[in-house]
Amino acid sequence: MANQQLNSGNPRxxxxxxxxxxxxxxxxxxxxxxxxxxxxxxxxxxxxxxxxTAWFTIxxxxxxxxxxxxxxxxxxxxxSHKGHEAPTLFLFSGLFVGLVMIWAFSTIIWW
Amino acid sequence: xxxxxxxxxxTWPAEPEKSTLEAKNKFLGFWLFLGGETVLFASLFATYLxxxxxxxxxxxxxxxxxxxxxLTFVATMLLLTSSLTSVYAIYHMKNFAFKKMxxxxxxTALLGFGFLxxxxxxxxxxxxxxxxxxxxAFGSAFYTLVGFHGAHVAFGLAWCLSLMFRNAKRGLNLYxxxxxxxxxxxxxxxxxVWVFIFTVVYLMGxxx
Numbered sequence: 001m002a003n004q005q006l007n008s009g010n011p012r013x014x015x016x017x018x019x020x021x022x023x024x025x026x027x028x029x030x031x032x033x034x035x036x037x038x039x040x041x042x043x044x045x046x047x048x049x050x051x052x053t054a055w056f057t058i059x060x061x062x063x064x065x066x067x068x069x070x071x072x073x074x075x076x077x078x079x080s081h082k083g084h085e086a087p088t089l090f091l092f093s094g095l096f097v098g099l100v101m102i103w104a105f106s107t108i109i110w111w
Numbered sequence: 112x113x114x115x116x117x118x119x120x121x122t123w124p125a126e127p128e129k130s131t132l133e134a135k136n137k138f139l140g141f142w143l144f145l146g147g148e149t150v151l152f153a154s155l156f157a158t159y160l161x162x163x164x165x166x167x168x169x170x171x172x173x174x175x176x177x178x179x180x181x182l183t184f185v186a187t188m189l190l191l192t193s194s195l196t197s198v199y200a201i202y203h204m205k206n207f208a209f210k211k212m213x214x215x216x217x218x219t220a221l222l223g224f225g226f227l228x229x230x231x232x233x234x235x236x237x238x239x240x241x242x243x244x245x246x247x248a249f250g251s252a253f254y255t256l257v258g259f260h261g262a263h264v265a266f267g268l269a270w271c272l273s274l275m276f277r278n279a280k281r282g283l284n285l286y287x288x289x290x291x292x293x294x295x296x297x298x299x300x301x302x303x304v305w306v307f308i309f310t311v312v313y314l315m316g317x318x319x
Contacts, residue, residue, distance in 0.1 A: 011121065018125055019206065026202045033195045040191065040309075044184055047314045054318045061318075065310040069303050076198050076299045083129065086139055090146030098153020105157035 032075040039068045114286040123207040124285075128292035131285050141293045145300050152304050155256040156311060162252040163316070172242050173249070174316030183313040186229045187305065190264075193222035194302040197295045204291050209283045212291065216275055219298065223268045230261045253312070260308055263301050270294055 043061045046052060052060075074080040079087060114131050124130040129138055164173045200215035234254070237243075244254045274294055278287050 015121060022202060022205055026199075029195070029198045029202075033191075033198075036191060037188075040187055043310060043314060044180060047317050048180055057318045058315055061310050061314050065306050068306050072194065072299055072303050072306070076194055076302075077296055087142035087145075090142045091149060094146035094149030095153070097150045098156075101150070101154050102157040102160065105161045109161045 029075055032071045036068050036071050039064045114284065116285060118207070118284065120207045123283075125205075127205065127283075127285055127288035129289075131289075134285065134289035137289045137293055141296060145296070148300065148304075152256075152259070152307075155252075155259055156307065159252040159256045159312065162248040165249050166247040170241070171247055171249075172237075172240050174312075175319055177237055177240060177242055178313045178316045180317065182229065182233060183309055186226055186233075187309050189222050189226040189229070190302055190305050193219045193226070194299055196222060197298045201292060201295045204283065204288055207283055212283070213275060213279075216271060216291070220268055220271045220275075223264055223271070223298075227261065227264050227268070230257070230264075234258075257308060257312060260301070260304050263304070267294070267298055267301055270297070 043064045046057050046060055073091070078084070079091075114133060118124075127134070129135050166173065196215050196219040200212045200219060203209075203211035203215060242253070243250050245251070271294060274287075274290055278290075281287060
């Protein structure tokens with residue numbers, strides 16, 4: 001079974017390289033976690049502030065949620081890694097069907 | 112490499128979640144499942160949005176009478192943090208550090224239990240305010256959407272604990288590493304759904 005990893009010919013060097021790579025990735029994960037917490041705080045603050053109209057707050061918090069979900073998917077769920085073509089296809093097809101459904105349901109009740 | 116092979120810190124592959132055929136199939140199949148879950152939750156969101164505040168008479172509470180920021184905030188923080196702890200678990204899985212992985216998985220489960228406990232308290236509170244599953248279309252849509260998510264959390268907890276219990280004495284190998292990885296994907300997906308629930312149901316409910 002071929003592993004998708006580089007081979008310097010020296011297993012110790014390869015191992016050391018991988019450890020560093022994954023430690024570095026873990027740092028990015030913690031940074032994206034901090035950003036997610038920040039986005040959550042902003043969303044709650046926007047609602048708690050009451051000074052804004054619903055026409056501003058609703059699109060704003062939905063946008064924040066979308067950004068936060070991108071962090072979850074691409075960093076926490078590793079979709080930014082190689083070999084995630086099929087997952088991307090599955091997830092976005094699901095999202096497409098889902099959005100059409102939300103669109104359909106919310107237009108039906110207008111009439 | 113095959114699933115039963117005894118591996119060490121040095122021979123552990125870089126991507127244990129995809130290094131056997133079974134693991135690759137699990138990975139692909141699980142993402143297909145997540146695509147289906149997206150459709151499922153989107154349909155529940157669509158139903159909720161259409162039936163929000165549709166109550167038979169004025170004595171029934173509306174979204175803005177029910178939801179409170181502090182409770183939702185604490186629940187959100189618990190679930191978000193549990194997402195990070197499961198990232199740590201997978202980080203240690205990739206470094207072949209079994210014990211550390213188990214500790215972080217245990218933390219993930221604890222935070223999950225905290226979240227679920229809050230949800231039970233919350234639902235009980237709403238029922239006492241007259242917001243029941245059968246009291247209005249709004250109630251049915253709310254409990255179906257949020258309850259489905261809660262059921263996913265409960266299932267995830269059972270999954271996590273059985274993985275931990277079953278593999279407690281086994282250590283890491285290429286047979287169980289993909290199982291832990293797939294569980295972490297599921298747990299993150301639950302968090303993805305929650306991000307939309309706290310935004311669309313709670314925050315938008317409080318805005319009006």
